[in-house]
Amino acid sequence: MDWTAKPARLSTSDAGFEAAFRKRLHWSAETDAQVEQRVAEILADVQQRGDAAVLDYTNRFDALAAASLAQLELTQAELKAAFDGLPAAQRDALQAAAARVRSYHEAQKKASGESWSYRDADGSLLGQKVTPLDRVGIYVPGGKAAYPSSVLMNAVPAQVAGVGEIIMVVPTPRGEKNALVLAAAHVAGVSRLFTIGGAQAIAALAYGTQTVPRVDKITGPGNAYVASAKRRVFGIVGIDMIAGPSEILVLADGSTPPDWVAMDLFSQAEHDELAQSILLCPDAAYIDKVQAEIDKLLAGMPRAEIISKSLNGRGALIQTLSMEEACEISNRIAPEHLEIASRDPHKWEPLLKHAGAIFLGAFTSESLGDYCAGPNHVLPTSSTARFSSPLGVYDFQKRSSLIEVSEAGANKLGAIAAELAYGEGLQAHARAAEMRMKR
Incomplete structure (x- = not known):
């Protein structure tokens, strides 16, 4: 089938811009009532029956026939075997990405995650003691796609923070294990790995079962059932965030090749029909060129259907009066990913207050941040960058005040x-x- 993608074409000078802009941004985070009810039932069942409930749901939802939950825990030897069995190029890429992620989070720890104290004029000691969490759980999605990058982004900062034990859960529908995901767990230093997913995995991590240990905090993205479960167990354990659909906002001054920008818009649109890709630019002719590249490139994309639905439903190409106005609108959106596709990105960066991650310059594609630049790719969505931050070392530490x-x-x-x-x-x-x- 030939798919077309026509993001909404808006201009800030149009009389109806504000209403059209708000309509395009709107996304309801309300979870379906049936999902909420089902999740509540699963959590209660796991809390009461432990292993047996987790095993029942896992066998049913993932089409497995495991006799015990212990069979769904993979050994360190299996993780290493998965790593050793990868092609050399994939092994090298995993290790290089992990090294950069680890280096960034080591620097983050030194900057903000160390204990400190001082004595005042009366000789009293005041300070802060920073200690890592004892045990964390990381949820890695499985099924439709495999996400080894999510393993690195969740496990490496936890390891850098000094977390004592990292428990990973990942669903393996029909028993299909992804070698790259298992290898990433090996490279990132995951302590224990269970091939379970969904609300039952969140419940097992939050409450603990006969086989799965209870954790102090759960991080990592998932579907509506996982998000609902994380919301419900918050307070019993900590959570990182409730993530919405992925987002990218590109601020362009017209100097970046338009096919680069079109592909960057695709890079988020291909995640999900509800993902959002927006271009802000004062140059109408350049916006036309980007649309032309969208038309030309879409047919060659394996996920063309998803990209088309995302761009048609939630995408926008917005002409602004100036780059300054584009920065103002960006701050209103507070996007997950913000690219400054400009000859002089450092001119505009000081004007930008709210974003999960800011990508400076034409050569800095968002996809590099997803995999190997170093900063974390677990970012606040749905305008929550106004008040929250990327996942980091600080999410795996806690602070105690010192007073003597x-x-x-x-x-x-x-x-x-x-x-x-x-x-x-x-x-x-x-x-x-x-x-x-x-x-």
């Missing part, structure tokens, strides 16, 4: 604390502070 008050400090601070405590009507607080003061 000297005798002189107790005398000085006690008077302040007692005054405030009496004002709040909390006499025991006040007395506890006063007992340590010199009479």
Whole structure:
């Protein structure tokens, strides 16, 4: 079938721009009520029956016939065998990508993840103690596609943070194991791997079963059932985020080859019919060239149907009055991926406040960030970049305040604390502070 892709053509100078813009951006994150009900049932069942429930759901949903959950745990030897069995080019690519991801997160840890303390004039010690989580669970999608890059992006920063144990779950429908995913688990240092998925895997990680250990935090993307389960177990365990469809926003000044930009728009559209690809550019003639490249290149894409539906349903080519206005609109969108396709990207980067990741310059395709540039590809979506950040070392650490008050400090601070405590009507607080003061 011949597919066509005609993203909405908008202009900020049009009278109806605002309404059309809002309509194009709208995406409902509300999960279907039937999904919510089914997830609630699965979580409750796993919490009550443990291994037996996880095994039942896994056999049913993934068309398996495992006799026990223990059969669905892969050994370290199996992970290494998967790595050893890859073509040399894939082994080298995995190791190179992992090394860059590890290097970036090591730098991130040094910048923001170390303990610190100081003593004030009274000799009291104040500081912060940073410690890693004991055990985390990472969910890696399986089924329609394999995502070894997701293994690296979740497991490597956890390892860099010093997490004691990394438990990975990945569904293997019909028992089909992807060697590249298993090899990535080997390269990234995953401690234990279970071939289970869906809401039952999230429940097993959150509550613990006879075979799957309970974790402190769950990270990684999944389908609507996985997202709903993560939302429901939050508070029992930590989670990274609830991710929506993938997004890319390209700010272009007309200097980048239009076929590059068209392909960059494809790179997110091919994920999902609900993915969003938007171009902001002040040059109408350049936008025409990008549309022409979309028309020319689409037929040669293996996922042309998905790309077509994504661009037709949620894509947009928007003509702005200027690059400054394009930056203002970008801040309103707060995209997951933001490319600055410009001769001078550093001129515009200071104007951009909200984005999961910013890709500077024509040679920096978003796909490099997905696989091997180094920064994490688990990013906030659906405008949540206004208040949240990419997955990082800090997601696998926690902070404890350190307070050691000297005798002189107790005398000085006690008077302040007692005054405030009496004002709040909390006499025991006040007395506890006063007992340590010199009479």
